[in-house]
Amino acid sequence: MHLTKPTSTFISLTTIPMNPLNPEEFRKQGHLMIDFLADYYHQIHKYPVRSQVLPGYLQKIIPESAPCSPEPFETILQDVQNKIIPGITHWQSPNFFAYFPSSGSTAGLLGEMLSTGFNIVGFNWMSSPAATELENIVVDWVGQILRLPESFLFSGGGGGVLQGTTCEAIICTLVAARDQKLSQYGMEIIGSLVVYCSDQTHSALKKAAKIVGVNPKNIRSIKTSKASDFQLLPGPLNHAISTDLRDGLIPLYLCLTIGTTSSTAVDPVGLLSEVAKNYEIWVHVDAAYAGSACICPEFQHFLDGVENVNSFSLNAHKWFLTTLDCCCLWVKDPTALTKALSTNPEYLKNHATESNRVIDYKDWQLMLSRRFRALKLWFVLRSYGVDNLRNFIRGHVEMAKNLERLVVMDKRFEVVVPRLFSLVCFRVSPSAVGQKSGEDVNEINRKLLESMNGSGRVYMSHAVLEGVFMIRFAVGATLTNMRHVSVAWKVVQEHADALLR
């Protein structure tokens, strides 16, 4: 028996000099922080959207080591203003049109703040029952709004989980699918497993496939083309699968996308899942961005066929007013996930788990620890209501439609791919620059984009499709209204004027 020898007196506890969670200090500083953020939102349109700092700027103005003694909260906030904000790219700016939006909202922010305040670690039901149960409820709520088939809801034998990002959702479902095949065929066939996607699928899929041990040679990135709007088509998929089967390989997983990153293309879920069904392939639908639009009846048809897939995910932090990070993942067969991802260490054993009457979300995700993400989604749904959320999405789509009209009206520009949601992909057209070579036209558009972003007045990003460099204008920042879109278009025109002069 190893025991520390007791001494006769207690050790004095004079070494605790502070209470780092003093409620009144929290209240005082918390109010300062709220005011700081409210002022930030008031000012945000004045900052350069894309940060204009150079690499290494911060090291020059921050001490080389942590302070030994405390610094006042006000000093730190001042440093945030003077040193951090210049290095921030303002994703909440109304003039942010790059990538896809990271749509914050008061409700999302305050829900997140509450989750941070509780600071619970909800790995299983027992560790904080409300965290698990509210998550069960809100993922069913969102599933209902999307009119996902009952089979994806807890009420129908499936279920959902809030993960951080789509990357996690894909790794989890890939592992679930992989372990089904490995238990069927044996561990040694891991090198024969094949994953299918299109050349438009998010890079997360390839990375996830590598992470879970799929041979990079067995990732089929099937070519799409402008002729079919960059959709993955059943023919080429079927051909790829047949070829692999002929070669003795084992089809594992197919990732479809509703709203690809480059151009928001939508893979035909119904047709493709029909193909996959013949081969016992796990089909995942990544609707990270455009899934949110599918809460509107007019977009719901993009989900046709989803009843045939295994899993479906959507990032509520992209276009659903919920702050980063919040990826909703639904699966039809939760046991496929839990078989692959369960752990049962002694120190977490408890009656509730053993009763099988609760869900332990640690077995639905990669990580053990998890934050109480359901709060922010619950706050968003209740604070705005489904009707407003639909109209909010529609507002962005209408702004994008208007932008598209502006593009078309200026003969120097062209819309490169059809707009489906709130992303407009455009470029200076070859005819405007005297039919130069493709690479020359690309170079002009590259310069145009860099010149606009360098001005700090707007931030847009780019993609290249079939060799064509195009500027991506993604409407979706929460503060954006049509006035910002109109001004942004004027910025485009002014910079084009200078460049094409």
Added chain:
Amino acid sequence: MHLTKPTSTFISLTTIPMNPLNPEEFRKQGHLMIDFLADYYHQIHKYPVRSQVLPGYLQKIIPESAPCSPEPFETILQDVQNKIIPGITHWQSPNFFAYFPSSGSTAGLLGEMLSTGFNIVGFNWMSSPAATELENIVVDWVGQILRLPESFLFSGGGGGVLQGTTCEAIICTLVAARDQKLSQYGMEIIGSLVVYCSDQTHSALKKAAKIVGVNPKNIRSIKTSKASDFQLLPGPLNHAISTDLRDGLIPLYLCLTIGTTSSTAVDPVGLLSEVAKNYEIWVHVDAAYAGSACICPEFQHFLDGVENVNSFSLNAHKWFLTTLDCCCLWVKDPTALTKALSTNPEYLKNHATESNRVIDYKDWQLMLSRRFRALKLWFVLRSYGVDNLRNFIRGHVEMAKNLERLVVMDKRFEVVVPRLFSLVCFRVSPSAVGQKSGEDVNEINRKLLESMNGSGRVYMSHAVLEGVFMIRFAVGATLTNMRHVSVAWKVVQEHADALLR
């Protein structure tokens, strides 16, 4: 060319009925939320520490579907008070002694709040330079405080990254190690890779190994024993590795722990990394909980030998006043990570990345999107200062020492394993219950724990070591002081009185 046909007039934008990021509404509701949380901290000791609800409690009191129309913020907050708080296990309660702490603080909370407010998506340098650069700086700061070898710091050619949890850190380093071996020996040897740990290693390791495609049969969970304080010893490790080599297997990865979950055992990093060095094994040190203590000179010797390992991680959200989630991971060879985890999609290409003068953290982690976690760690370090942080840790250790004395003074109890940090593992001793069988003694301790936790006055958890069920009393909640520890011990004694009467 697919173009949406322009119509002559713009679509009206009357469908945007709200501004979900109105600064003044944010200010008003934000202040309410701060007051709500400050009041929560004032009241927190009055709530049952472990939630006392039954499975399914929430479904009965929450509507079956999301509301169509907005609900007032005040109504939602009232529901948090009446419906959510009863289902929360109060990790911030001063009477929370279960698992390991989730130590919040004003600075950590407000840093997180600021990060939520900016709501940037810092996948690469360009997407928000400050997020990357501040992270570079603070991980070096923490590395310096720990006196990690220069080789783990950016200033010395290594570097650190803030991940969500240790689980992620382990998956990332495992993939890095795996891909080194696969590129050396070929993809087909994946089934021959072997991972080493002890039977005390966190379950995250086994789960991670399975996720990255290591054959579960090739996870060596080497037995430890009470005789050697549940440390992994070099002899058994060497034996396991030699056996595997003889069997044609390929040693891949060794996970050592500083502060195991069951009893805070510390593996001898120096001796074990010497063994691993002979076999080109990637050595990771998981110091999730006890790493924080190593900022104090008196605990720093536990890191001896860390200069020989490949990677080291610590959860700042456990015992470093930084809210969940915040795992610091340092590696000596960042290119091992980036080779395994890099993606380079066209839509993220930018000059800064191409200049090789910046870090793109997306290539150091599983996920693409990432929050601005460095802010909260920076706030904590500056708001409290290194001296106070050390003293704060020491305060918890002293409380645990005092508790240990209380245990020893009551002859009915025994300390089961030596206390090293702020966790005391104790039980009702066999002698106190008439030398019953081991299982009977376990049952009494199980009942004691359940009876205490059921009272709501304290929350502790348990572990089983060599068949001995012990109660884990982890000091570390931010609000805990010696008075709470003394009262908690009285709760133990009262419940033991009732049980042993």
